[in-house]
Amino acid sequence: MRNVIQVVREALLTNFKELDNWFDKEQALLDFKPDRDQWSIREVLEHISLTNYFLLLIINKSTRRALDRKSNGHTVVVPADYQEKFSQIDVISSKSFGWVRPEHMEPTGLKNMQEVKVLLKQQYAQCMYNLSLLKNGEGVLVFTNMSVNHLGKLDIYQYIYFLTKHIERHIRQMKRLEKEYEESAVLI
Numbered sequence: 407m408r409n410v411i412q413v414v415r416e417a418l419l420t421n422f423k424e425l426d427n428w429f430d431k432e433q434a435l436l437d438f439k440p441d442r443d444q445w446s447i448r449e450v451l452e453h454i455s456l457t458n459y460f461l462l463l464i465i466n467k468s469t470r471r472a473l474d475r476k477s478n479g480h481t482v483v484v485p486a487d488y489q490e491k492f493s494q495i496d497v498i499s500s501k502s503f504g505w506v507r508p509e510h511m512e513p514t515g516l517k518n519m520q521e522v523k524v525l526l527k528q529q530y531a532q533c534m535y536n537l538s539l540l541k542n543g544e545g546v547l548v549f550t551n552m553s554v555n556h557l558g559k560l561d562i563y564q565y566i567y568f569l570t571k572h573i574e575r576h577i578r579q580m581k582r583l584e585k586e587y588e589e590s591a592v593l594i
Contacts, residue, residue: 407484407543407563413492414563415537417570422530424577425454429523431584436519438587445513447580452513454576455522458529460511461569464550468562469536472547482543494557495567499574533566 428436428451436448445453476482537545545562552560552568560568 407482410563411537411541414567414570415534417567418530418533421570421573421577422526425451425526425573426523428580429519435584435587438583440583440586440590446515447583448519449513449515450576450580451519451522452515452517453511454573455525455529456511456513457572458526458569461565462529462532465536465562465565466532468548468550468565469539472544472562473539475547476544480547482546484543484546491557491560491564492567495564495571497555498568498571499578533569536562536566
């Protein structure tokens, strides 16, 4: 389990650090929209913070349940096919599947970017705190259903890993937007 926790921790560190860099970009890039129905980088960052908020509600509740189960004598048992689920979650970072996000995860585009940055830092800290509480494998004691891409039941480590892959997906989206922005600036 130490390897799993380390992989999740590194994914959190890498992806949240990358997100932080986007706040230093020029305002014109953050507001750039290639098409009216596409999100700007500003909106993508807001969407990530909204999605993290809802994922963390589940992760926090599950962490408390897992710690309760551990204190009540439940034994940590890792299934033989445990790593397979992580491979299924890896797909989330690509564009190779369809999923309609709930309306409450849609960005308004009106949120202050400094507030979003602070919120993302708090979310990172909360994820790391949950991992520190679950340092002995307790995260496998609670499973929660994930409807995205038909992933099914995920334990807490897998749920946090899903959160990191969702961030990666949108980092790729922001990089594509940045490239389109640069190409449009050349044309002008």
